[in-house]
Amino acid sequence: MVSPTSAPSRTSFDLKSASLPVVAVMLKTTDAAVFAADLAERVAEAPGFFDNDPVLIDLAAVREAPEPVDFAALVAALRSHSTLPVAVRGGSPAQMDAARAAGLAAAPDAPAARAEAPAPTPAAAAREVVREVEVVREVHVEVPVAGPGTVVIDKPLRSGQQVYARGADLVVLAVVSFGAEVIADGNIHVYAPLRGRAIAGARGNTEARIFSTCLEPQLVSIAGIYRTTETALADEVAGKPAQVRLEGEKLLIEPLRNPVRINPRETQ
Structure with missing residues (x-):
């Protein structure tokens, strides 16, 4: 009788799924110089904001832009402010190909947002605000907590x-x-x-x-x-x-x- 052969054991590592927090940069222009200037201004307001955080570049807002995206310049600008660009999402096929050629991974598109109640009537003009380069922290809960x-x-x-x-x-x-x-x-x-x-x-x-x-x-x-x-x-x-x-x-x-x-x- 032949004894069954045991599978070789591998004890040097395990493979497990993991979820990591990542900063998503919602790109609103294909002009890398404008982006770099806005990012520098945003970071100047909050020095130490980034601490070698992994970054996902979201292209949804510029998906239909006719101009190509200079991913090399975007990556250089982000790295200069202590971030680690790792992936892109939401771009056109050509944009995603260019991103992969620049060494960035393709991430799944963001899930569709839920319908929200109509926004209230705007208050006085004194309450008008300006949104700069939008940088949000992705979390795995619907309501952010302290x-x-x-x-x-x-x-x-x-x-x-x-x-x-x-x-x-x-x-x-x-x-x-x-x-x-x-x-x-x-x-x-x-x-x-x-x-x-x-x-x-x-x-x-x-x-x-x-x-x-x-x-x-x-x-x-x-x-x-x-x-x-x-x-x-x-x-x-x-x-x-x-x-x-x-x-x-x-x-x-x-x-x-x-x-x-x-x-x-x-x-x-």
Whole structure:
């Protein structure tokens, strides 16, 4: 009788499926020079935003563009800001072929978006916002959630200082001076005057919010949609307790109703 032969064992590695977070860059122009300039400006507002993150280039918005996409220039621009371009999706057959020739993998197209309720009537012109290069963090849940933790700052932030709460909410218990910058992947709470720049949902969390007991910001931004002091705040929120949130692609600034009052350690 012949004994059955056992299959050779392989113990040096295992093969398993994996899901990894990736930054999706929604390309809106085929002009690589314009893209590079806009990306540099966006990153300048939030230094340290990227940390060798893998990047997916989404071509859906330029799929019908007659001009070719210079993938070599796009990849060079992205790599210059500490990202690792790895794949493309949503392009025409010619665009996808060119991307593969540039060493990028082809990723499945994004699933169709669910129907949403009609957007509310736009508010006053003062609420108009501008979307720069759209950079969103893809997640595997429908509703973005706050990061696993909270960073607490209890000292005043002077002009030129920056705090970034990666993967977390940020709580500041002292004044954020003009020229200072607070950034969080989740929400930002400032229990003191907010006079500098506040960037919440830095990696695409559209559910993130900004709260302050005294809103006097130089700039506020949520998931890439921002507003500067070039547009004056309404009297009902200027220098008062207020919150900043997104509604569709509109940045809304609203008074806080019955805010909790604390005695922050403020330095003028």
